Amino acid sequence: MIEIQNLTKHFGPVTAVANLSLTVRPGEVLGFLGPNGAGKSTTMKMVTGYLAPDDGSVRICGHDIVSDTLAAQRTLGYLPEGAPAYGEMTPRGFLSFIAHVRQLAGEEARLAMQRAIAGAELKAVLDQPIETLSKGFRRRVGLAQAILHDPDVLILDEPTDGLDPNQKHAVRDLIRGMARDKTIVISTHLLEEVEAICTRAVIIDQGRIVADATPAELAARAPSGRLDDVFRQITTRDTAVAGAAA
Amino acid sequence: MKFLWPVFAREFKSYFATPLAFVFIMIFLFAMGAFTFYLGHFYDNGVADLSVFFGYHPWLYLFLVPALAMRLWAEERRSGTMELLLTLPVPLWATVLGKFLAAWAFAGLALLLTFPIWITVNYLGNPDNGVILASYVGSFLMAGAYLSIGACISSATSNQVIAFIVSVVVCFLFTISGSSLVLDVVRGWAPLSLVEAVSSFSFLVHFAAITSGVIDLRDLIFFFSLIGLFLYANTLIVDWRKGG
Known part of the structure; x- marks a missing residue:
């Protein structure tokens, strides 16, 4: 269980994450989507206790990430951006x-x-x-x-980036296999991945949630019924600004 | 301890995963020998003690210890493992202390490997082994102090070269702060108490006191509190610069 309340982070004049609230329950596989620089990785860094939020709170399985960091981190598995080792x-x-x-x-x-x-x-x-x-x-x-x-909670920043199609398939099977009793958040650029394994899709843009629904519901919002059309439609109106923030 | 040990063990082993350990120890021992026997005229002195040998330690450490410390944090920052390390359920103090102790243990190992010179001097004459033991303790403490400075500076940058150069400069200032080069600059404007305070930071002075054979509590407190201070600063810098 992840409970995010009014999470906010500024880097100098740039607001990376703005008043973001989100609850993810066990059994959910949440696909965290958004253009580059939308605040996906920053949010994940705050949820895992790497970055301190400027405002708001994060609770992992009931443990506050700022005041009860170690207990929260014990229940957490985290793949940081770029899979450092x-x-x-x-x-x-x-x-x-x-x-x-x-x-x-x-x-x-x-x-x-x-x-x-x-x-x-x-x-x-x-x-x-x-x-x-x-x-x-x-x-x-x-x-x-x-x-x-x-761990009860898994946070994976682009888990299939750089994998070939067979490996992607294997990793998705692995995630799906673990999904039943765990709370899983994956960030990705691959919309097909969201349709393949996620039970819920959240799109963020400029640090705010702009869509939160099942992948099927989201896809139905576009006349074409395709998720990438919805993604573009929701996030392009101010891409120029988002690009500058990246 | 349960937090400290895994961090310590990984860091200590990492020195031996690359040729770094081998190269460092070879250069350390070679330089020690070269300084003692050629520059220090160890044989010509005709005295069976190791004061010449220990006299060169601060100057060797000045370059070799920052080389040992520079990667401690800068490398984590550059490779991104910092984020992994700091999201594992380990308190930050344990990570900082574990890494420092690993580097210190490695420096201690290099220092221990100078034992042939101790055998040599005992073969040649009858040195005061109490003084030699005290000097080894003092040298190890001084290495720890240099290391804590290096670790602290390494945590502020992702560039190992910058970490090395800045560490050498800061270590140099601490080494010679009792000499007239530094004191004359301060003496011109500062009150006497400040001049004395600056000169009391000199590694040379505290190390010389220990190598005379007397392990004074004040010298121990000096080195340990300096290590504590820089490791505390190290913790603050890591915490503060996580995002950058």
Whole structure:
């Protein structure tokens, strides 16, 4: 469960996120959409406790991210933008570090790693330095890191960016498989992805929510019935300004 | 401890994942030897002690320790792992302290590997091993102080070269703040108490006190509070500059 109330963030004169409120419940897979610079990543950074909000609050499974940061972060799996990882480490070493940091030990850690490695299909590259891996494998290492402790809340910033169609398919299957009892938010540019796995689509523009509905409902708003037409229609009237903010 | 250990262990191992550890230790030992035997005329002095050896430590640390510290945070910032690290359920103080202790332990390892010179001097004569032990402790503390400065500066930038150069300059000021080069600048306008305060920050003065064989509580407090101060600043900078 994620409860976002009146979340606001300014960077100097630019308002990146403006008074954003949103509740995501277990079982929902929320597709977070918007043009570049709309405030998607900034929102995710605040929800995961990386950036402090200027105003408003975020609660993860009932824990306030600012006043009860560690408890909130414990229930959270996060794939940051660009899937950063320590390049000199192997996926095995990296995941074992994440397991230690998350206070998993012994059998529990071993099973968690096994599950994450199988889920992200990392078996073939377990002992190669991460910096030598292809973009697709690096993304999957980041994904494995996020799901390692079987978190209640998953926040994935562009989880399928850089993957080939087969890998995209596999990651979507993985997300769909976890969706039943988890709260999942994914940001993406791929509207087909939203139609494939999301139960709800939220479009933001200039830090504000401009649409919030199921993908099918949204698509029905355009005469063509296509989601990308709706997306363009909703977000283009002030693209020039949004582009400058990016 | 449960938070500190994983951060410490990862950071310490990362030195050995690349040739960095090997290169650093080789250069450290080579430079120590070269300074002591060639510049310091270790054999010609005819005295069985290591004061020449320890006398060069501040100057070697001045360049080598910032090289060790520069990547601590700048690299995390540049590669984006900062965001990963700081959204893991670990308190910020534990992350800052764990990384610092890993670098300090590595510096300690390099220092320990200078033991052949201790064997040499014991073979050649009868040195005061108490003084040598005190000097090693002092050298290790001083390395920690240089490291805390380097770590703090590294946390303010994503550029390792900038982190290195600024750290060397700041470390240099702390090293020589007891010398006339710095004190003459202050003496012209500042009250005597300030001049004394500035000179009391000198690493050279505190280190020289310890290498004379006396581990004075005041020198220990000086190095530990300096480390504490810079690590606290490190924490503030990381927290404040997360978004940038």
